[in-house]
Amino acid sequence: MNFESFIALRYVRARRSNGFISFISLVSVIGIALGVAALIVVLSVMNGFQKEIRSRILGVASHVEIQGSSGALAYWPQVAEAARTVPPVIGAAPFVNAQGLLSMAGNVRGAMIRGIEPALENQVVDVGQHMLRGQLTDLRGGEFGVVIGVELARALGVGVGDKVTLITPQGQVTPAGMLPRLKQFTVRGIFKVDMYEYDASLAMIHLQDAQLLFRLGQDVSGVRLKLTDSLEAPQVKKALLGMLNEHAFVTDWTEQNANYFRAVQIEKRMMFIILTLIVAVAAFNLVSTLVMVVTDKRADIAILRTLGASPRSIMQIFMLQGAASGVMGVLAGVGGGVLLALNLGSIVSTVEHWVGTKILSSEVYLIDTLPSDVQWPDVLTIAGIALLLAFLATLYPSWRAARTQPAEALRYE
Numbered sequence: 001m002n003f004e005s006f007i008a009l010r011y012v013r014a015r016r017s018n019g020f021i022s023f024i025s026l027v028s029v030i031g032i033a034l035g036v037a038a039l040i041v042v043l044s045v046m047n048g049f050q051k052e053i054r055s056r057i058l059g060v061a062s063h064v065e066i067q068g069s070s071g072a073l074a075y076w077p078q079v080a081e082a083a084r085t086v087p088p089v090i091g092a093a094p095f096v097n098a099q100g101l102l103s104m105a106g107n108v109r110g111a112m113i114r115g116i117e118p119a120l121e122n123q124v125v126d127v128g129q130h131m132l133r134g135q136l137t138d139l140r141g142g143e144f145g146v147v148i149g150v151e152l153a154r155a156l157g158v159g160v161g162d163k164v165t166l167i168t169p170q171g172q173v174t175p176a177g178m179l180p181r182l183k184q185f186t187v188r189g190i191f192k193v194d195m196y197e198y199d200a201s202l203a204m205i206h207l208q209d210a211q212l213l214f215r216l217g218q219d220v221s222g223v224r225l226k227l228t229d230s231l232e233a234p235q236v237k238k239a240l241l242g243m244l245n246e247h248a249f250v251t252d253w254t255e256q257n258a259n260y261f262r263a264v265q266i267e268k269r270m271m272f273i274i275l276t277l278i279v280a281v282a283a284f285n286l287v288s289t290l291v292m293v294v295t296d297k298r299a300d301i302a303i304l305r306t307l308g309a310s311p312r313s314i315m316q317i318f319m320l321q322g323a324a325s326g327v328m329g330v331l332a333g334v335g336g337g338v339l340l341a342l343n344l345g346s347i348v349s350t351v352e353h354w355v356g357t358k359i360l361s362s363e364v365y366l367i368d369t370l371p372s373d374v375q376w377p378d379v380l381t382i383a384g385i386a387l388l389l390a391f392l393a394t395l396y397p398s399w400r401a402a403r404t405q406p407a408e409a410l411r412y413e
Helices: 003-013 019-060 076-084 150-156 207-213 230-241 258-283 285-296 298-306 311-342 344-355 376-402 406-410
Strands: 064-068 089-104 107-116 131-133 145-149 163-174 177-191 202-206 222-227 248-252
Touching (some): 003 311, 019 285, 019 311, 019 344, 064 076, 064 230, 076 089, 089 150, 089 207, 107 150, 107 207, 145 150, 145 163, 222 230, 258 285, 258 376, 285 298, 285 311, 298 311, 298 406, 311 344, 311 376
Parallel strands (some): 107 202, 145 177
Antiparallel strands (some): 089 107, 089 163, 089 222, 131 177, 145 202, 163 177
């Protein structure tokens, strides 16, 4: 160890006669630690929210959809077979998309009606794994059964075995004029995917019933695909566009839910900038600490200079002292932030239990838990920025220390 490092570490460990300087130094370290920990926790929550929303959306929505340009896709078995030849595609299923009203005993709710082939649906989405009652396979063509979300079932006041009336916007012409088409369905199952938008509005019926009800014949709205890696959806979309004719178009989940993820990404960036400024404020508290330390150590600096220490060595001593404080703050912040982020779910659950209320409402935030996903690249980036800011904060006080004149410093000693 060279003498600059030795003296800097002695200054860090030494008990100062001026308690105020020690207090300010401790506040600087704690400020850096709190800023780093807060930044890690917030970014982990953002990452967890994005991951949770993505997994829940993709549990109901498909990775890629092929739809007919006129609203109907003919020869869908051939389209599905062609899509399966693209390597990342591991599942394909037809679907019919429509809107309607579900009515039961005076309760009326709008719903997204999805016609599915139960035997194929589990290949593209995970709704079958979130059934509270019944199964998707309970839907059979010609029996007019329906599977609905738990919030929709609660709003209508229905359970498995109850009858609901589906009102479709496609009317039929009668001597009395245009009348809406009505059809009674039996509730065969109830699912809960823990995403309010789908739990409160999605109703699934058999593909044959949907084709009959919406007068599609043998056509469907499109084909849904599942991939081995959802992040490959844009590449698969490009590959499919080159295979299909102009009567079909392809969309992927990043386009269908772009607003969700764009909002989260923008918020994550803004929170990173804001909390980095907090870390910067805490780091630059080192400036005041080192200025006071330099003033307190003027005699020591003068003695070192008379013993042959160069201005560069003096500057290095105080830079190392300030950097050591920054490193301690960053290490404490990283340790505390990671520990807090990894246990955030249980901490929030405990607070909710004590308070007796729900912090997150699924109707507002889409999910009712506080997810956390610690990503080490983010942690390393935060630690690197904090260390850089702490290092920059040491430059000016160290430069002032290096300019100390021995004669002036020892005049009144």
